[in-house]
Amino acid sequence: MSRTFIGMPAFPRAARTATADAQLRHNLRAATRTIRGKRAAAVGELDDWAALRAAGKAVKERTLRHLDRYLEQLEASVTAAGGHVHWAADAAEANRIVADLVQATGHSEVVKVKSMATQEIGLNDALREAGITAYETDLAELIVQLGDDLPSHILVPAIHRDRAEIREIFLRRMAGWGVPAPEGLTDDPRALAEAARVHLREKFLNARVAVSGANFAVAETGTLVVLESEGNGRMCLTLPETLISVVGIEKTIPTWADLDVFLRTLPRSATGERMNPYTSTWTGVTPGDGPQEFHLVLLDNGRTDVLADEVGRQALRCIRCSACLNICPVYERTGGHAYGSVYPGPIGAILTPQLRGTGGEPEASLPYASSLCGACYEVCPVAIDIPEVLVHLRERVASAGGAGHRVEKAAMAAAGWVLGDGRRLGAAQRAAAAARSLVPRRLPGPAGAWTDTRDLPAVPGESFRRWWRDRRVGGADTEAES
Secondary structure, eight states, X not given: OOOOOTTOOOHXXXXXXXXXXXXXXXXXXXXXXXXXXXXXXXXXXXXXXXHHHHHHHHHHHHHHHTHXXXXXXXXXXXXXXXXXXXXXXXXXXXXXXXXXXXXXXXXXXXXXXXXXXXXXTTHHXXXXXXXXEEEEOSHHHHHHHHTTOOOOOSSOTTTXXXXXXXXXXXXXXXXXXXXXXXXXXXXXXXXXXXXXXXXHHHHHHHOSEEEEOOSEEETXXXXXXXXXXXXXXXXXXXXXXXXXXXXXXXXXXXXTTTHHHHHHHHHHHHTSOSSOSEEEEEESOBTTBSOSEEEEEEEOTTHHXXXXXXXXXXXXXXXXXXXXXXXXXXXXXXXXXXXXXXXXHHHHHHHHHHHHOSOSHHHHHGGGSOOOOOHHHHHOTTOOOHHXXXXXHHHHHHHXXXXXXXXXXXXXXXXXXXHTOHHHHHHHHHHHHHTGGGOOSSOOXXXXXXXXXXXXXXXXXXXXXXXXXXXXXXGOOOOTTO
């Protein structure tokens, strides 16, 4: 059973451990550079990429502004199509609903297609406590589950593992979960994929209940949409008798036509593909075809609070493409585990603190897990201004106080006092210039954390204002320091 992120240390400590792992850095560098190269090529093929990006942003913003109305429309559409809708305010309620639905079928095993929402609420652990075993069927999720590991990427949860490690996991753990790995298994990708295929086939053929997530939920028709690359998701969505889909409320889009822009932007942003290999859609139930019972669990779990924040709500536009992770220099060096959440990388740094609140040390540290370089904003297919939200959240964290932030607030207050008056600024500049030879390379005390990884800028011998005054024709001076 895969573990949860509960008890993970704050980002700085976790990142220090991660960056000391040379194998991890190698795996991440190779994978992220390959994916972002493919993305850049796929996006570069389109002359109207900027227009698509703006259209996707507009659809999501419009949906969020009227989310209450679209959710009611979605409920009505799903119900009219023969499905059942359940509303879950938090993780505990969602887990209870799913466990009750599974137990009502009389079965004790479920297959799952990759779902961030169920990972967010810790559904596998909740089902295990209810006597139900959940089998992950996405290949990367299977690797994570068999390895008793944690996901480290939104799209490629086992991105931190190389082929040799995956082979060892298959040989060691597959037998305990069903069909064992074949003798003589090599680390050839085709051999590993075949071993997983045989192992999962037994699960697909025997499962009577499936749990899924969804990339989108169309309010107009009650249709749910899953995009995936392996076809395992389609097996989960069609073979079982009962299908339970756990979906965050922000996945709603108004109409079927609105889906068009995301089916063009998501594959290119995620895996650098022109279109997705498998796109599955389902609407309620159809007698004699597919699952005969369908339940949709609409999950809030903090999303309403995010929606109320005028700056932070743009995080709910996310379509989980992972482009921001693959371009982020911080993620490339630390990997996903350091973020202590199922949502790693830049989007996790703004989404997790909003869903959980910034009261805990791990959540309060996440807005600082960024260099604010802005690369995540440049590649986001729905134009989420992640740096803007990071700064917004840093302000919230700093306003709450804490030892480090008391020093920061005192430093900012002092800087404001100096910069707010020209004479004070001039005096400070003259004092700094006079003492420039005494300025250390590393700042003392808490400020030393800043200079541990940066060069302290050299103090100039004179200020620009003085330099300008000395060279200005006529010597007229408006500088307050003179």
